[in-house]
Amino acid sequence: MTLHNDTVSRIKDKALWMRRRAFKMVHDAQLGHPGGDFSAIDVIATLYFGVMSYDATQPNLPNRDRFIMSKGHATGALYTVLCAAGYFPESWLDTYMQPRSLLNGHPNRNYLPGVETNTGPLGHGLPVATGIAISGQITGSDYRTFVLTGDGELQEGSNWEAAMTAGHRKLGNLTWIVDRNRLQQGAGTEETNGLDPLDKKFEAFGWDVQMLDGHDHAALLTALTAAPTGKPRAIIANTIKGKGVSFMENKASWHHGVPNADQFATAMKELV
Amino acid sequence: MAAHASAPKGLSDCREAWVTTLESLAAEDDRIVVVVNDSVGSSKLGGFQKKFPDRLVNVGIAEQCMVGVSAGLANGGRIPFVSAASCFLTGRSLEQIKADIVYAGFNVKLVGQSSGVAYGELGPTHHSIEDFAWLRLFNTLTVITPADAWETAEAVKWAAAHEGPVYLRLSRMPVPELNIENRVFRAGQAELVHAGSDVTIIACGTTVHLAASAAEALQAEGIGARVLNMATLNPLDETAVLAAARETGAIVTVEEASIRGGLGGAVAELTAANHAVPVERVGFPGFVPTGSVDWLFKEFGLSPEGIAAAARRAIGRARK
Known part of the structure; x- marks a missing residue:
């Protein structure tokens, strides 16, 4: 239990650093998607600092666990976690979205070590993650594949094609986390094109389903390290867009809003 | 030229070369897997599935x-x-091809089956005449259209050995073997099928043998037609095209595809920018009416007569 507590404490520290650093990137670039960064950061920090097996100095090891960031616009979350995990030096973060930067607005695997595939258009991550899991199934490898999608993103039909395939093939090595912040770019998911009941939909597609608080590191750690069941696992992480900064929380406008100097200073005071 | 159950004497259904080569490569390299959309039969992959059941991933009708x-x-x-049928492979999943394969740079071989108008009477929903224009725009995707069974086998072998994304555009339509001695498959290089200096006919895939027949007919009239098999559309053999423009002064392109943006488009772009000569494009102008493959080919000039006529037009324009 002490080990577990130490891990949770480390995840919490990393998540705080990621929020502060991601917001600085967005502030400096005056570009980015901070609302979705902040809803996803606790899930991603838990994966990299409590769940996944990887070696940042050898990013292409065949048996590494894989993480696919399907909501590719949340690069503030992805780039800060890869940096914190040791894939590249912190100075690279200062180049975010600058001309010829390796830190494009959406991730490119050919630019950055640790990026598993190029994402940006929505509905691409789950099919790719499904293919990675099938490859492991074919070769009998024991690596695990984790994919994080947004929730608004689930309006893309390609997700449901892959959900069928993964359920049909009983991909117990695949875990799909939904960042369920209930807001998409323009409005709430339920008023735009409703997704609920997501859990029942996933169950009908042959997945084990769990719902939890996507900002509760201990709960995330327990769920993401649970023993495999022989079915793919879906975790609906209930989250808050803009989590951690009072004026951003639950505001769709912070999907791609960027802070002015005063807002940045306020956020830094709150993120401690 | 219709889709026969087995190819007429002297002609080959290149799908046989495709599967035979693939099975042989797969026996040697266990990294090779096949992904299909319920297209095992139409891709002639029944034998592969029997030999390597765990290495055939059928996701169902979900491109x-x-x-x-x-x-x-x-x-x-x-x-x-x-x-998969090239119409669905390229049209339905174009964004996945763009982002997941080409932009991400994954070592995936996309094999478009029954391309062009092979589905004849089934109509434009099932024709794949837009794929050249769509896929040629991805500068890091190699696009290859074999002309016969030999070239199909060589292209499959080349694709398996090449590190990077490839689109192989195959056909189910029986074609004869090209009569060329000492052939060596070179991706990215035009192949000389017939020598000539009055006009150049640049063809690919199922139309190369028709262009060769056209060249023989033109020869009888005293017109020397150079015929190039442009199996690789992307990257285009610009050296061969510009040499053709300089040395023969008139070009005909022939493709089982739309005349917009594909082989004809590529050749017209290149010559207009570097060495302008008349370019006659033989292919389909857009959606075609109902008809058999044979009828569609003849109606739109994908025939020795139609290609020869286009050559005469190109030469006539060059002389003005």
Whole structure:
């Protein structure tokens, strides 16, 4: 239990650093998607600092666990976690979205070590993650594949094609986390094109389903390290867009809003 | 030229060369896997499935998933051949091809079956005449259209050995073997099928043998037609095209595809920018009316007569 507590404490520290650093990137670039960064950061920090097996100095090891960031616009979350995990030096973060930067607005695997595939258009991550899991199934490898999608993103039909395939093939090595912040770019998911009941939909597609608080590191750690069941696992992480900064929380406008100097200073005071 | 159950004497259904070569490669390299959209039969993959049941991934009728899954398989170290009717493979999953395969740079081989107007009477929904224009725009995707069974086998072998994304555009339409001695397959290089200096006919895939017949007919009239088999559309053999423009002064392009943006478009772009000569484009102007493959080919000039007529037009324009 002490080990577990130490891990949770480390995840919490990393998540705080990621929020502060991601917001600085967005502030400096005056570009980015901070609302979705902040809803996803606790899930991603838990994966990299409590769940996944990887070696940042050898990013292409065949048996590494894989993480696919399907909501590719949340690069503030992805780039800060890869940096914190040791894939590249912190100075690279200062180049975010600058001309010829390796830190494009959406991730490119050919630019950055640790990026598993190029994402940006929505509905691409789950099919790719499904293919990675099938490859492991074919070769009998024991690596695990984790994919994080947004929730608004689930309006893309390609997700449901892959959900069928993964359920049909009983991909117990695949875990799909939904960042369920209930807001998409323009409005709430339920008023735009409703997704609920997501859990029942996933169950009908042959997945084990769990719902939890996507900002509760201990709960995330327990769920993401649970023993495999022989079915793919879906975790609906209930989250808050803009989590951690009072004026951003639950505001769709912070999907791609960027802070002015005063807002940045306020956020830094709150993120401690 | 209709889709026969087995090819008429002297002609080959190149799908046989495709599967025979693939099975042989797969026996040697266990990284090779196949991804299909319920297209085992139409891709003639029944034998592969029997030999390597665990290495055939059938995602059902779900092309976006099919292409995304293939990117994931490549991430896992597999060498996926995605085999599906080219109309659905390229049209339905174009964004997955763009983002997941080409932009991400995964080592995936996209194999478009029954391309062009092979589905004849089934109509434009099932024709794949836009794929050249769509896929040629991806500068890091190699696009290859074999002309006969020999070239199909060589192209499959080349694709398996090449590190990077490839689109192989195959056909189910029986074609004769090209009569060329000492052939060597060279991706990215035009192949000389017939020598000549009055006009150049640049063809690919199922139309190359028709262009060769046209050249023989023109020869009888005293017109020397150079015929190039442009199996690789992307990257285009610009040296061969510009040499043709300089040395013969008139060009005809022939493709079982739209005349917009494909081989004809590529040749017209290149020559207009570097060495302008008349370019006559033989192919389909857009959606075609109902008809058999044979009828469509003849109606739109994909025949020795039609190609020879286009050559005469090109020469006539060059002389003005």
